[in-house]
Amino acid sequence: MAVSTARLTKMVVEQLTEALAAEGFVSSEPLDSAGGSEPGTRTPSWTSVWFIAPDSGVPHMTAAVEAYIQRGNYGGVGITARAWIVSSAVEDVLRGFSADALAKGGWDLNYMEAVNFGFFERPLDPGEISVGGEPGVVHAVGEFMRLLRGPVAEWFSRFGDSSKLLEVARAASTQGMDRENPHPVLLRAVVVLSVLNGRVGDSATLMDWYLRRDVFHKWDSLDRALAFDAEMSRRFPQYAQARGH
Known part of the structure; x- marks a missing residue:
C-alpha cells in the first residue's frame, strides 16, 4: 500500500x-x-x-x-x-x-x-x-x-568568524547572474554586523572600499550605496566618526 x-x-x-x-x-x-x-x-x-x-x-x-x-x-x-x-x-x-x-x-x-x-x-x-x-x-x-x-x-x-565575514563581503557573488561584483545584501549586512560587534574601523574601511568601486552589482548603485553610508552614519555616531563624517 x-x-x-x-x-x-x-x-x-x-x-x-x-x-x-x-x-x-x-x-x-x-x-x-x-x-x-x-x-x-x-x-x-x-x-x-x-x-x-x-x-x-x-x-x-x-x-x-x-x-x-x-x-x-x-x-x-x-x-x-x-x-x-x-x-x-x-x-x-x-x-x-x-x-x-x-x-x-x-x-x-x-x-x-x-x-x-x-x-x-x-x-x-x-x-x-x-x-x-x-x-x-x-x-x-x-x-x-x-x-x-x-x-x-x-x-x-566561509562565514565562521568576524574576519572571514569581512573577506567574504568583498568577494564576487558565487550565485545568480552577476558573479563579478560583491553581493550588495551581504555587504550591507556585514557592515552593520561589524559595527554591532565592535569592529567599527573595519566596517568603515569596508564601506570606503565599496564606495570607491567603479562597478556595482545589478541590485545596487553608487547612489544606493551612498544613501546606505549616510544612514549608517546617522544611526551609529562611532561609524560616522570612523568614516570622517
Whole structure:
C-alpha cells in the first residue's frame, strides 16, 4: 500500500530532526517570511522545517538549514535543502533605513546569504532530493546529511568568524547572474554586523572600499550605496566618526 505524501513528509521531518539533533542542530521557527507550510489549506502541498546550527562563530549571526518538502506530481515528495546565514540584529537596524539605501531584491531584512545544497554538485540545476516512498526516506535523509557534513559545512566555514565575514563581503557573488561584483545584501549586512560587534574601523574601511568601486552589482548603485553610508552614519555616531563624517 502506497504511503501518503503527508505521511512521507512526517517521516522525513522526524528522521531529519533526529539526525540533525545528533549534530547539535536545534529545531526553529521559520527564519524567513514564507512560513512553515502552504497557507489556506488543510492538506498543504509544501512544508518548511528549519534547524539552527550550534554556533555560527559570529555574535548576532545565525547559521541554519532548511528542508523545504514539496509534494510531487506523481506521488512522493522532494526535499529542497538550503543553508542560510541570517541576523535578526541586522534586521532590527535595517528596518529603520529607507528603501533607497538598501539593495534591490526581495530578500527579508535578516537575510545575509543562502545556498541550495545541490548547488555544490550541480550548480546549474541544483534540483531536489527525491523521496519516492517509505524506503526512500532513509536514503534521502542520508543524502541531506552527507551534503551538510561536506560542502555545506565548508560553505558555513566561509562565514565562521568576524574576519572571514569581512573577506567574504568583498568577494564576487558565487550565485545568480552577476558573479563579478560583491553581493550588495551581504555587504550591507556585514557592515552593520561589524559595527554591532565592535569592529567599527573595519566596517568603515569596508564601506570606503565599496564606495570607491567603479562597478556595482545589478541590485545596487553608487547612489544606493551612498544613501546606505549616510544612514549608517546617522544611526551609529562611532561609524560616522570612523568614516570622517
